Amino acid sequence: MSIIQEALKKAEKESFKRVESRVESAALPYSEKASVHPLVKDYLPWVYAVICASVVALAVWLLMAPQRGEESRTLKVAKRINGNELEIKPVVSQSRVAPKPATEKHDIVKVIRRSFYGNSGLTLNGIMYAEGEPLAVINNGIVREGQEVLNVKIVKIRPDAVDVEKAGSLITLKLKP
Structure with missing residues (x-):
């Protein structure tokens, strides 16, 4: 029985010590608590390193974004030469092609034909x-x-x-091949 009683007394002393240390650490100000818990101090440099690395990675990603955009708009076409060799040629997508400059010259005959045929509204579907x-x-x-x-x-x-007449002019409607 004495062995059991001694073990119980020892357990009570250890649990009392744990409770005292918790009460003492709760009573300490924040700066002193950090010294009590060294694990928090150990992880702070790693946290700062992760934050700095993520900021640097974001900056690099943003600086490289315009270059990635050009690569995605440029298609690469492979062409076989002599059976085995490949020649890669960049092909510019249609969105990057400059529009044709406006010309001042208009062929009046083409304009009249377009307006005349456009107004007729006739389509030859078959014969x-x-x-x-x-x-x-x-x-x-x-x-x-x-x-x-x-x-x-x-x-x-x-x-x-088919020959048709509209307003005194003769128009020929042809079948499309």
Whole structure:
């Protein structure tokens, strides 16, 4: 029994010492607490080093961003030469190509044709023959020679084109190949 009692007394003394050290450290000001806990002091340089390294990495990343942007816009095309060798040529994407400069000269004939054909609104979709008579498919509608579509008169239907008349001028609508 005496051995058990001695062990209990020892355990009480140790637990009392632990409680005293906690009470003492709680009563100390913050600067003295840091000296009591040396682990916090050991990690502070590492924390500062990690913060500095992350700031440096962020600065390098931001400085390299414009160069990465140019690489992503430039495509590289590989070309086989003599079966084994590869020649890499950079290809500039369309977004980086400068627009063509505006020209002052306009071909008046082209402008008139565009406006004339644009106003007609006619599209030749096809040509077919029914009972030996040629028919044209214009704007997805079937028409014969002599009929009018959108104020345009069908003059002649040929195997590859249709002649129409609009405001006294003759226009030829051709099938697209």
